[in-house]
Amino acid sequence: SQWGEENLQALSIQEGEDVTMNCSYKTYTTVVQWYRQKSGKGPAQLILIRSNEREKRSGRLRATLDTSSQSSSLSITGTLATDTAVYFCATDAGTNAYKVIFGKGTHLHVLP
Amino acid sequence: GALVYQYPRRTICKSGTSMRMECQAVGFQATSVAWYRQSPQKTFELIALSTVNSAIKYEQNFTQEKFPISHPNLSFSSMTVLNAYLEDRGLYLCGARRDRVDERLFFGHGTKLSVL
Numbered sequence: 490s491q492w493g494e495e496n497l498q499a500l501s502i503q504e505g506e507d508v509t510m511n512c513s514y515k516t517y518t519t520v521v522q523w524y525r526q527k528s529g530k531g532p533a534q535l536i537l538i539r540s541n542e543r544e545k546r547s548g549r550l551r552a553t554l555d556t557s558s559q560s561s562s563l564s565i566t567g568t569l570a571t572d573t574a575v576y577f578c579a580t581d582a583g584t585n586a587y588k589v590i591f592g593k594g595t596h597l598h599v600l601p
Numbered sequence: 602g603a604l605v606y607q608y609p610r611r612t613i614c615k616s617g618t619s620m621r622m623e624c625q626a627v628g629f630q631a632t633s634v635a636w637y638r639q640s641p642q643k644t645f646e647l648i649a650l651s652t653v654n655s656a657i658k659y660e661q662n663f664t665q666e667k668f669p670i671s672h673p674n675l676s677f678s679s680m681t682v683l684n685a686y687l688e689d690r691g692l693y694l695c696g697a698r699r700d701r702v703d704e705r706l707f708f709g710h711g712t713k714l715s716v717l
Contacts (some may be wrong), residue, residue: 520704526643531605531694531708560618575643587633587698589706591645 499596506568510576510595513560521554522581522589523575532577532591536563552572570601603629605697607709614685615717616712622683622712624695625711630675631697635706637667637690651678 502508513530514521520539538545538552538561545552551564561578575594582588604627616620624634633652637645646663649659651672659665674680682689692713696706 522704522706522708526698529710531696531711532706534705535710537704577645581704584665587635587701588650589696589704590636590647591637595645596643 499548499598499600501515501600503600504568504570506599507564507566508568508597509560509564510597511560512557512578512595514591514592515559515581516580519583520581521552522579523550523552523561524577524579526577527574528596535576537596545554550591552563554583566599570599573597573599602698603627603699603707605695605707605709605714607642607695609712610710610715611715612717613715613717616686617684619683620685620694620714621679622695622714623679624677624709625696625699626659626676626707627650629699629707632677632700632704633673634672634678634694635698636670637694637696638678639694639711641691645694648680683713685714687716690716 520537521533522537526532527533536547536550536552538554539557549566553562575596577594578592579589606625612620635650636648638703647660648663649657651657657670667683670680691712694708694711696707696708
C-alpha cells in the first residue's frame with residue numbers, strides 16, 4: 490500500500506476553529522494533491538503541492554509537504570459548516586505521473 | 602470550466618448481470634481517464650488508467666475481462682462491470698485529466714452500483 494495506517498480518521502469541530510489534517514505516504518511522489526469530497530459528489534481538487542515546495546497557500550487553505558518524512562498536511566483556518574466533507578490526499582506513482590493514488594481520507598465535520 | 606458528467610448516478614443489477622457506466626468530459630479534452638471504485642468506508646481503489654496513445658492499464662485485482670473500458674475519443678469513456686456480484690458494490694468514479702501538465706483530476710458524481 491502507498492499509505493500509512495494513520496490516514497483514516499474522523500474530526501468534529503466547531504465552526505470558526507482551525508483544523509489540520511495529515512497524511513503520510515510510503516513511496517516517492519512528484520506532487521501531493523488534496524481533494525475534498527462532499528456527500529453525494531465526486532472529489533474536487535483543493536490544492537496541489539510539488540515535491541520541491543514546502544508550503545502552499547490558497548485562501549483559507551495551507552498545504553505543507555515534508556519529503557524527508559513523506560508526509561503532508563492540509564490546514565483550514567476559520568472553518569465553516571460548508572467545509573464538512575471527506576478530505577483526501579493523493580500522490581502520483583512517481584514513475585507514472587498520470588496515475589493518482591488516493592489516501593484513506595479524513596472525515597471532517599464542522600458543527601454550525 | 603471543466604465538468605465531468607457520469608451516468609447513471611445509481612443503478613441496481615441482479616447478481617450475475619452486467620451494467621455499463623459512462624463518463625463525459627465537457628469543456629475540455631480528457632487525455633487520460635482513471636476509473637476508481639470507492640467503498641462505503643470511502644477507500645479508493647484504482648481500477649484502470651486509460652491514456653491517449655497508450656494501452657489501458659489495469660491495476661492488480663482488476664482485469665479487462667471483468668471491467669472492459671472504452672475510451673474512443675477525448676471526451677468520452679465507458680466502463681462495464683461484467684457479471685456483477687456483491688463484492689462489486691460501490692461508488693464507481695471516473696477522473697478525467699486534461700493533460701500531462703495539469704495534474705488535477707475532474708470527477709463527476711459517480712455511479713453507485715448496488716447488486717441484488
